[in-house]
Amino acid sequence: MALAAARRLLLHAGSRLGRREAVDGARRFANKRVLVETEGPAGVAVMKLRNPPVNSLSLECLTEFTISLEKLENDKSIRGVILTSECPGIFSAGLDLLEMYGRNPAHYAEYWKNVQELWLRLYTSNMILVSAINGASPAGGCLLALCCDYRVMADNPKYTIGLNESLLGIVAPFWFKDMYVNTIGHREAERALQLGTLFSPAEALKVGVVDEVVPEDQVHSKARSVMTKWLAIPDHSRQLTKNMMRKATADSLIKQREADIQNFTSFISKDSIQKSLHMYLEKLKQKKG
Numbered sequence: 001m002a003l004a005a006a007r008r009l010l011l012h013a014g015s016r017l018g019r020r021e022a023v024d025g026a027r028r029f030a031n032k033r034v035l036v037e038t039e040g041p042a043g044v045a046v047m048k049l050r051n052p053p054v055n056s057l058s059l060e061c062l063t064e065f066t067i068s069l070e071k072l073e074n075d076k077s078i079r080g081v082i083l084t085s086e087c088p089g090i091f092s093a094g095l096d097l098l099e100m101y102g103r104n105p106a107h108y109a110e111y112w113k114n115v116q117e118l119w120l121r122l123y124t125s126n127m128i129l130v131s132a133i134n135g136a137s138p139a140g141g142c143l144l145a146l147c148c149d150y151r152v153m154a155d156n157p158k159y160t161i162g163l164n165e166s167l168l169g170i171v172a173p174f175w176f177k178d179m180y181v182n183t184i185g186h187r188e189a190e191r192a193l194q195l196g197t198l199f200s201p202a203e204a205l206k207v208g209v210v211d212e213v214v215p216e217d218q219v220h221s222k223a224r225s226v227m228t229k230w231l232a233i234p235d236h237s238r239q240l241t242k243n244m245m246r247k248a249t250a251d252s253l254i255k256q257r258e259a260d261i262q263n264f265t266s267f268i269s270k271d272s273i274q275k276s277l278h279m280y281l282e283k284l285k286q287k288k289g
């Protein structure tokens, strides 16, 4: 119910949260957590996550992200999206740990439904998606990047990327795993998932988690030039090909969405898992201290 109401609110142009503005000739709409600008190559939108301090994917952020994507998907003038971040040094810290810790089962179920929804929309998007990874990208942050058709990462050894769930004492669900296998192959995915590897940009390039590593100040220009190349392909043939490559992976979640929500909810509600998350959150705090 709450999500439906938020959708209506945000999809309504000119609403308080979903403003549509003209800035220097560029069209844009802005929600609180996601800014969408149309600048650069015609037919391309730049989607910037802005949920400080670390672009964690809170329920609110997920909802706005999904709605923004839906808006772009329905806009026939948009053929491609560059996904990037406005938070300095962070692409996305992944799923919001505070949505998965100390809440009740109904909340976990609602949260997971929204994680699934965003993933399905991103992974099966008809648009060309290029990620300009301008910061750290662990777990769910890596998931966002993996959904894209091409990944450009900033060459800064401080930035790491990978599905590190096992380090938190949690387990990446099968559809995270499937997409990882599709991207880097079974052996590399098996090792990286068990170890919770966070790859440096150079390692990520070597293993195939990202497609290109460029100096930090060139991430956006490179993403735009990659996009121009992809725009040269007729949409219908590219879309059918993408669908052919990704359908089986998406379908395997679609067929068992409810069961996946139940699995997540019972797993994350376990005392032992809540304890692991508590310890991880404490570690993050101590690191800061």
Ligand SMILES: CCCC/C=C/CC(=O)SCCNC(=O)CCNC(=O)[C@H](O)C(C)(C)COP(=O)(O)OP(=O)(O)OC[C@H]1O[C@@H](n2cnc3c(N)ncnc32)[C@H](O)[C@@H]1OP(=O)(O)O
Binding pocket: 053, 054, 056, 090, 092, 093, 094, 095, 096, 097, 098, 136, 138, 139, 140, 141, 164, 165, 168, 170, 171, 172, 173, 264, 267, 268, 281, 284, 285, 287, 288
């Ligand atoms: C069955 C379960 C399957 C579910 C799968 C889960 C997938 C996930 O995505 S789980 C999330 C995994 N994410 C991480 O492991 C990243 C954790 N964060 C970090 O490593 C660092 O914060 C990061 C490198 C992103 C940034 O480092 P810094 O710039 O040094 O920032 P801080 O560490 O000081 O963090 C600032 C502030 O943000 C809080 N934080 C960080 N990450 C998250 C998060 N994912 N969710 C919620 N909050 C997060 C951190 O605790 C700090 O909070 P305060 O101390 O209150 O300021």
